[in-house]
Amino acid sequence: MRVTMPGLTAVDHEFTVPLDHDDPGGPTIQVFAREIVDPPKAGDDLPWAVFLQGGPGGKSPRLYGKAHFRYILKTHRVLLLDQRGTGRSTPAQPNGAGYYRHFRADSIVRDCEHIRKALGVDQWETWGQSYGGFLTMTYLSLAPEGLKACHITGGLPGLTATADDVYARTYPRVVEKTAAYYRRYPEDAALAERVAHHLLANEVVLPDGDVLTHRRFQMLGMQFGMSDGFESVHWLLDEAWAGDRLSDTFLYGVMAATGFIGAPLYALMHEPTYAQGAATDWSAERLRPKELDEPGTFTGEMTYPWMFDEIRALRPYREAAYALAADATLGPLYDPDRLADNQVPVAAVVYHDDMYVDAQLSLETAARVGNVRTWVTNEYEHNGFRADGEKISARLMDMISGQA
Template identity: 85%
Template sequence: MRVTMPGLTAVDHEFTVPLNHDDPGGASIRVFAREIADPAKAGDDLPWAVFLQGGPGGKSPRPSGQAYFRHILKTHRVLLLDQRGTGRSTPAQPAGADYYRHFRADAIVRDCEHIRKALGIPQWDTWGQSYGGFITLTYLSLAPEGLKACHVTGGLAGLDATADEVYARTYPRVRDKTAAYYRRYPEDAAKVERIAHHLESNEVLLPDGDRLTHRRFQTLGQQFGMSDGYESVHWLLDEAWHGDRLSDVFLYEVMTITGFIGSPLYALMHELTYAQGAATEWSAERLRPKDLDEPGTFTGEMIYPWMFDEIRVLRPYKETAHALAADATWGPLYDPVRLAANQVPVAAVVYHDDMYVDAGFSLETAARVGNVRTWITNEYEHNGFRADGEKVTARLMDMIAGQV
């Protein structure tokens, strides 16, 4: 299907790929992708770029003239990939751990290569946002011959960082972001404590029937890593109360933000992005600081086993989640030797204050991968690609071209 809207033309594609690429005759799944181009250039033979969304478990953006693609579309057509299990691809569904072993970055890369060859594209560029940058490193490890140039926004993973090492650095950053939030909105400290005490003393139900617990309320802190994160929580608290009960507006928004609606794959796969040769064993839960039990504290981009008991969307995945967390047989996602010898040009923006992807790990990786140029900035939070897309994309493309 072809659709033209202000600023771009979109064409839908569907591909059938093996669930397990090592067993091409076995079960298959559907992978959806949407091609976008400048309407004035839709018929031109433009080079291709594939967009690798963050997550894991996030569908590709739905096009509506976003500024963050505008500069890329001046010279390229872009394929917006709904990674397996997301969006219009075969959706995530309750299944065993053996099924979800095939949903990591290596499988996504092999889907990309299947699609690239099906479309007859000799090579293409990649744009990797957040987890999409992790996938980019796996792509460079497994199939660099398919790549012309790579652009990464806030997504250079630590090549051998374990989940424990990641969370050892993440928890202090969340604490710092929370402190910065209260410096900006000091009056919110009393509001947060009031809600925390209310949730501890009362059974509060969300619109879908889930109980809103204090620890689920704390996960709103995952917003703090975005450019508008403090404001989104501040204004949510501004309308939190209707008399002596929490308002319907507040409860509905909290349910939506914290309920993994449409993204159970994120909860299942998040810690597994750091699993190479060892079990994660619920790393975020094991490393959780005890002071997070106190009112007024927040957590960030962490997945906890209690979520699979307390969150309606995740309950059907509980057994699978525990099996995946206990699995110690994960293979490597990156090839350090091949990455060290990399010849594909890579331009990466590293956000100095990134709450989700540790800048220290990112710079260590940049030093270990050949042909990488980095732009280090504290001008943006983790969503710099969306917040100031034209500037960010233009800068990275100029870096690849050797113009800056």
């Protein structure tokens, strides 16, 4: 299907790929992707770029116009990929852990290579946002011959970092972001404590039937790493109360923000992203500081075992989540030797104050991978590409071309 909206023409594609690329004659799934191009250039022979969305378990952006792709569309046609199990690709279904072993970065990269060849593209460029940067490092490890250049926004992973390494660094940043939130909105400290004490003393039911516990309320802190995250939580708290009960506006907002509605893979595959030869064993739960049990505190981008009991959209995945957390056989996702010899030009923006992706781990990776240039900045939060895509795109493309 081809449609034209303000600033772009979009063409939908569906591809049949093996569930297990090592078993091409076995079960198959569908992977959906949307091609976008500047309308006056729709018939031109433009170079291709594939956009690798954050996540894991993230579908491609649904656009209302050029938005943050404006600069890239001046010279490229872009393929927005719904990673397997997301969006209009074959949806994730409750299944055993063996099924979801095929939903990590290596399988997604092999989907990309299947699609590139199906489109008849000799080489393409990648744009990797957040987890898309993790995918980029796997792509460079498995199939660099398909890549002309790579651009990464806030997503250089620690190549050998375990889940414990990641969360040991992440928890202090969550505490720092929470303190920054209260500096911006000091009156919200009392509001958050009031909500927390109310939830600890009363059973509060969300519109979908889930019980809103204190620990689920704390999950709102996962928004603090975005440029508009403080405001998202502030305006929820601003209208939290209707007399002595929590308002419907608040309850619907919390349900939407913490319910993983349409995105169960985000929770299911989060810790397995860091599993390379060792079980994660619910790392975030084991490393959770005791002080985060206090009213008025928030957590961040962490996955806890209780979520698969208390959150409606995640309950069907409970068995798989526990099995994945105990699985010590998930293999490596990066090839350090091949990455050290990398010849594909890579430009990466590293957000100095990133709550989700540790800047120091990112810079260590940049030093270990050949042909990587980094731009370190504290001007943006983790969603810098969405917030100021034109400026970030221009800078990264200039870095690739040697003009910056």
